[in-house]
Amino acid sequence: MSHDHADKFAFATRCIHAGQRPDPATKAITTPVYMTSTYVQDAPGEYVERYDYSRAANPTRSALEANLASLEGGRHGLAFASGVASIDAVIHLCKAGDRVLLSDDVYGGTFRLFKRVYEPMGIHITRVDMTDHDATRQALTDDVRLVWLETPTNPTLKIIDIAAIAEMVKKTEAVLAVDNTFATPALQLPLSLGADIISHSTTKYLGGHADLVGGALITDDDELLERLRFIQLSVGAVCGPMDAFLVLRSTKTLHLRMQRHCENAMRIAEHLDAHKKIEKVIYPGLKSHPQHEIAKKQMSGFGGIITCYVKGTIDDARRFVSDTKLFSLAESLGGVESLIEHPGIMTHASIPDAERAALGINDQLVRLSVGIEDVADQIADLDQALA
Numbered sequence: 001m002s003h004d005h006a007d008k009f010a011f012a013t014r015c016i017h018a019g020q021r022p023d024p025a026t027k028a029i030t031t032p033v034y035m036t037s038t039y040v041q042d043a044p045g046e047y048v049e050r051y052d053y054s055r056a057a058n059p060t061r062s063a064l065e066a067n068l069a070s071l072e073g074g075r076h077g078l079a080f081a082s083g084v085a086s087i088d089a090v091i092h093l094c095k096a097g098d099r100v101l102l103s104d105d106v107y108g109g110t111f112r113l114f115k116r117v118y119e120p121m122g123i124h125i126t127r128v129d130m131t132d133h134d135a136t137r138q139a140l141t142d143d144v145r146l147v148w149l150e151t152p153t154n155p156t157l158k159i160i161d162i163a164a165i166a167e168m169v170k171k172t173e174a175v176l177a178v179d180n181t182f183a184t185p186a187l188q189l190p191l192s193l194g195a196d197i198i199s200h201s202t203t204k205y206l207g208g209h210a211d212l213v214g215g216a217l218i219t220d221d222d223e224l225l226e227r228l229r230f231i232q233l234s235v236g237a238v239c240g241p242m243d244a245f246l247v248l249r250s251t252k253t254l255h256l257r258m259q260r261h262c263e264n265a266m267r268i269a270e271h272l273d274a275h276k277k278i279e280k281v282i283y284p285g286l287k288s289h290p291q292h293e294i295a296k297k298q299m300s301g302f303g304g305i306i307t308c309y310v311k312g313t314i315d316d317a318r319r320f321v322s323d324t325k326l327f328s329l330a331e332s333l334g335g336v337e338s339l340i341e342h343p344g345i346m347t348h349a350s351i352p353d354a355e356r357a358a359l360g361i362n363d364q365l366v367r368l369s370v371g372i373e374d375v376a377d378q379i380a381d382l383d384q385a386l387a
């Protein structure tokens with residue numbers, strides 16, 4: 001098989017082969033970890049492709065960038081040192097005086113970056129509930145240059161209709177960026193729905209094994225690629241070769257892992273939904289989810305994250321998250337191992353009380369990142385903790 005032309009293959013095949021070919025030096029089947037800072041030039045200015053210095057390009061990173069681009073159905077990828085580093089690169093497309101429109105419950109680190117680092121430098125910010133299309137249209141003022149949305153959102157798992165927002169944004173000067181960390185390309189393809197840029201925290205499902213921090217951007221637009229590549233080279237928050245290797249190893253099983261995450265999460269969502277100690281379950285795969293129909297339309301699976309409200313007080317919720325044994329009490333998500341957390345006390349503690357309440361993040365709210373262990377063991381663990 002010619003690995004350079006993997007794009008004609010189905011998703012599972014591209015997971016394993018896209019961007020990778022036997023190493024030209026030895027024909028090693030696995031892309032090596034190129035631990036090098038520089039490259040020998042045949043004559044001044046004469047070097048292979050873009051390989052003059054590893055901040056500009058590194059072969060392990062290039063393989064990952066091509067792999068992720070292929071999985072998202074785009075032509076160009078850029079890999080960063082973290083998810084927020086990739087978001088930071090996108091903000092650099094804006095200048096002082098520009099406005100950014102954010103969906104109202106973006107990842108906390110995303111909001112902190114826009115609000116506390118870039119707003120003081122003159123970039124204006126508006127937040128809007130993008131499930132409300134009229135409100136979104138009104139918020140798309142003339143000065144908006146970047147629209148940033150996340151779907152499903154964290155932790156309340158709202159589903160935003162990407163195609164509908166893309167149609168509005170297309171009529172303006174703004175660029176639409178979608179953070180696809182929660183869904184991954186295995187379940188959702190934002191470029192095909194009209195997004196201009198996709199952002200990832202590869203720390204989560206793409207890495208999938210809780211052993212690295214990384215980020216990536218994917219686009220189909222040549223001009224955006226050139227601008228973002230210039231920003232990546234200039235700002236320098238690149239993905240190192242070892243981390244690039246680990247993500248590449250992980251995307252080979254992305255299709256299988258996501259399938260199991262989705263199957264287990266659906267079973268657990270249904271189980272908790274019927275549990276007498278649980279008040280309410282939020283999972284896009286349940287018919288009771290307010291945007292279930294949009295999720296069915298734009299996603300091929302409903303993901304591995306479940307949010308639920310435990311009956312009682314904060315102490316009941318605290319006891320639930322403390323008493324699980326298989327589900328580890330930890331922040332982050334998307335790994336093969338199951339995690340449980342209390343957003344009000346943990347991941348979303350820095351959000352002011354009033355805003356947290358408005359987003360539905362209260363004392364009873366618990367978030368599960370359902371891993372790929374045996375689902376019967378997972379359910380038994382949740383039951384004993386609730387009992």
Ligand SMILES: *Cc1c(COP(=O)(O)O)cnc(C)c1O
Nearest residue numbers: 082083084107179181201203214
């Ligand atoms: C974790 C996360 C980020 C930030 O990524 P890091 O790798 O932690 O820098 C951004 N967006 C979403 C949706 C995330 O879950």
